[in-house]
Amino acid sequence: MKHASEYRDKDLSQTLIRxxxxxxxxxxxxxxxxxxxxxxxxxxxxxxxxxxxxTLISGxxxxxxxxxxxxxxxxxSLSNNPEVITVTFGDLMRVPGSFSSxxxxxxxxxxxxMVYSTFDALTMARENPGKQVVFxxxxxxxxxxxxxxAVLAAHQTSLANFSVFCxxxxxxxxxxxxxxxxxxxxxGFLLPGxxxxxxxxxxxRPFVARHHIPCVVAGFEPADILQAVWLLxxxxxxxxxxVVENAYPxxxxxxxxxxxxxxMSRVFAPTDADWRGIGTIPLSGLQLQPxxxxxxxxxxxxxxxxxxxxxxxxxxGQILTGLKIPPDCALYQKxxxxxxxxxxxxxxxxxxxxxxxxxxxxPGF
Amino acid sequence: xxLAIPSRIVEIDGDMGTVDVDGVKREVxxxxxEEPQIGDYVIVHAGFAIKKIDELVAYETLQILRETLAxxxxxxxx
Ligand code: SF4
Numbered sequence: 001m002k003h004a005s006e007y008r009d010k011d012l013s014q015t016l017i018r019x020x021x022x023x024x025x026x027x028x029x030x031x032x033x034x035x036x037x038x039x040x041x042x043x044x045x046x047x048x049x050x051x052x053x054x055t056l057i058s059g060x061x062x063x064x065x066x067x068x069x070x071x072x073x074x075x076x077s078l079s080n081n082p083e084v085i086t087v088t089f090g091d092l093m094r095v096p097g098s099f100s101s102x103x104x105x106x107x108x109x110x111x112x113x114m115v116y117s118t119f120d121a122l123t124m125a126r127e128n129p130g131k132q133v134v135f136x137x138x139x140x141x142x143x144x145x146x147x148x149x150a151v152l153a154a155h156q157t158s159l160a161n162f163s164v165f166c167x168x169x170x171x172x173x174x175x176x177x178x179x180x181x182x183x184x185x186x187x188g189f190l191l192p193g194x195x196x197x198x199x200x201x202x203x204x205r206p207f208v209a210r211h212h213i214p215c216v217v218a219g220f221e222p223a224d225i226l227q228a229v230w231l232l233x234x235x236x237x238x239x240x241x242x243v244v245e246n247a248y249p250x251x252x253x254x255x256x257x258x259x260x261x262x263x264m265s266r267v268f269a270p271t272d273a274d275w276r277g278i279g280t281i282p283l284s285g286l287q288l289q290p291x292x293x294x295x296x297x298x299x300x301x302x303x304x305x306x307x308x309x310x311x312x313x314x315x316x317g318q319i320l321t322g323l324k325i326p327p328d329c330a331l332y333q334k335x336x337x338x339x340x341x342x343x344x345x346x347x348x349x350x351x352x353x354x355x356x357x358x359x360x361x362x363p364g365f
Numbered sequence: 366x367x368l369a370i371p372s373r374i375v376e377i378d379g380d381m382g383t384v385d386v387d388g389v390k391r392e393v394x395x396x397x398x399e400e401p402q403i404g405d406y407v408i409v410h411a412g413f414a415i416k417k418i419d420e421l422v423a424y425e426t427l428q429i430l431r432e433t434l435a436x437x438x439x440x441x442x443x
Contacts, residue, residue: 001387003371003406003418006427015434036367089411117412119394139411142367146413149396194367197408197416220367227430250423251408251416260397260415 003250007221016226017049023233027053029185030232031178031322033171034192035062035350036220042359044222046229054229057322060174060275061192062350063139064091065320065343068274070305071167072097072344075136078165078303079110085128086112087121088136094347098308118150125154125162134297137166142194144168144286145260148267151288151295163297166287169273171195172207173284179211181278181321188214188232190225193248198264200256204244212242219248267292276310276344277317314343319352326356333357371406371418384409 006012032038038058041047047056060066076097079086086102093103093114106112111131115121118135125133137147147164154162171192178184191204196217208215214235218228228247235242246252264286273285288296297303310317313331318324326332326345336342338354345351372384372391382395384407394413395401407414 001370002373003423012431012434019434019437034367116391117394119412142410142415145397145415146394146411149394149413192367194408194410194415249426250418257397257415259399263397 004221007219007223009223012223013226016223016230020054020226020230020233021051023051023230023237025051025053025233025237027055028187028233028236029055029057029322030188030190030229031057031059031186032190032218033059033061033175034190034195035065035348036194037061037190037192037218037225038352038355039350040220040222041225042355044225046222046225050229054233056190056229057186057325058319058352058355059178059189059322060278060320061140061171062320062345062348062352063143063169064095064348065316065345065351066169066174066275066277067092067095067138067167067344068276068305069098069308069310070274073099073308074298074303074305075165076100076102076105078134078297078301079105079112081132081301083132084111084301085124085131085133086110086136087115087124087133088112089138090114091348091350092136092138094341095344096311096341096347118146119153122150122153122159122162125159129161131161132300133162134301135162135164137164137168140169140171140192140195141198141264142192144268145198145257145264148263151267151292152263154295155292163295163300164288165297165303166268166285167273168268168286169275170270170284170286171199172203173281174275174278175204175207176210177275177278177281177284178321179213181323183323184321186213186322187236188216190228190232191215191217191244193217193219193224193251196248196252196256198257198260201244201246201252201254203256208242208244214242214245216245217248217252219251224248274305275320277320311342314345316343316345316353319345326353329353368409372409372414374401374403374405374407374414377401377403382414384414
């Protein structure tokens with residue numbers, strides 16, 4: 001596996017671990033913002049080799065987890081429309097809404113289908129002219145361009161029975177919101193790899209300048225992540241003005257993927273969005289803009305988002321902001337397990353609770 | 366979920382292509398990358414190639430990382 005196995009090299013990782021252990025560092029909390037990082041960190045056991053002064057905490061980087069309860073409920077009510085084929089990526093299926101989940105609705109016979117790519121949803125729309133095909137657009141800047149590309153293709157081919165329920169979220173505004181959240185203490189960010197492929201290092205520079213916090217973009221292999229932790233430690237120790245560093249240069253550039261960003265900004269405009277656990281963050285979401293707003297499923301089906309509370313007792317909100325870890329939640333491993341999840345953080349393969357559960361991390365670890 | 370392992374382009378047909386990741390073949394859109402070529406390694410997300418891996422940068426940065434680490438180790442030995 002070219003471009004992957006080099007970064008799984010034991011010697012390289014060992015050397016990096018030694019460098020990290022040699023650092024004389026004050027107690028710091030580093031947040032990995034991306035759910036795929038959370039899983040990679042757990043799977044490779046990186047937490048257990050870090051010195052006790054370096055704590056890795058998981059952030060709001062699992063797209064399904066940050067989707068608000070109101071949006072989840074609206075997805076489910078949409079799927080009850082007999083005209084509609086609801087199309088989604090797999091992760092969303094089991095997320096509990098206030099009364100049901102997409103999976104439960106599917107079991108009841110509702111037409112809900114999982115796809116691998118947004119283009120599959122277009123094919124479905126062409127093959128089912130008598131139905132309305134609605135794609136549930138959940139995800140960050142990595143996924144949003146793929147949804148935008150599908151909307152563009154629908155527009156070009158005048159595909160009238162396709163629409164998107166747009167619940168996309170943007171990473172830099174979420175970082176801003178985290179820094180302003182009461183009680184949150186973060187000394188550095190391990191920035192997402194593939195969101196950064198799209199938006200580039202430049203997208204984070206205003207944030208770093210405003211908050212004076214070290215940031216390093218990381219890839220997903222053990223040596224990538226270790227290198228990012230090492231660079232964060234070096235920045236913290238140097239006493240110099242924090243910067244955005246790139247520990248994933250084989251994939252991430254300063255300007256990001258221009259083509260993807262152009263597609264995204266043609267189709268979408270930023271809008272305020274509700275995040276689970278954080279609340280409304282200004283300009284942290286995307287909405288379809290003219291002439292593509294006719295593909296907006298919320299308008300087409302007059303869907304309203306109601307103000308609903310998250311599941312009772314679920315601490316996902318605090319877990320997504322790093323205020324709590326899963327064992328702090330009274331339901332963890334008791335009422336809430338991957339088999340019968342109470343909150344989204346236990347459902348999604350990228351959720352922090354699911355990662356804790358799967359890799360058997362003891363309380364206080 | 367991000368697919369961390371880069372895929373190799375094995376076929377190109379207009380804006381679409383076939384990639385091979387660890388022996389599994391998949392159809393992907395090549396809309397978002399510049400000048401895709403057969404043999405290129407790309408990062409794929411939800412059916413779209415979103416970045417060509419820069420071979421030269423990949424090689425050089427790995428070299429530099431190794432050298433930097435070796436250098437730090439030597440300094441420590443002194
Ligand atoms: S353990 Fe379950 S209930 Fe508790 S925070 Fe995690 S997902 Fe929510």
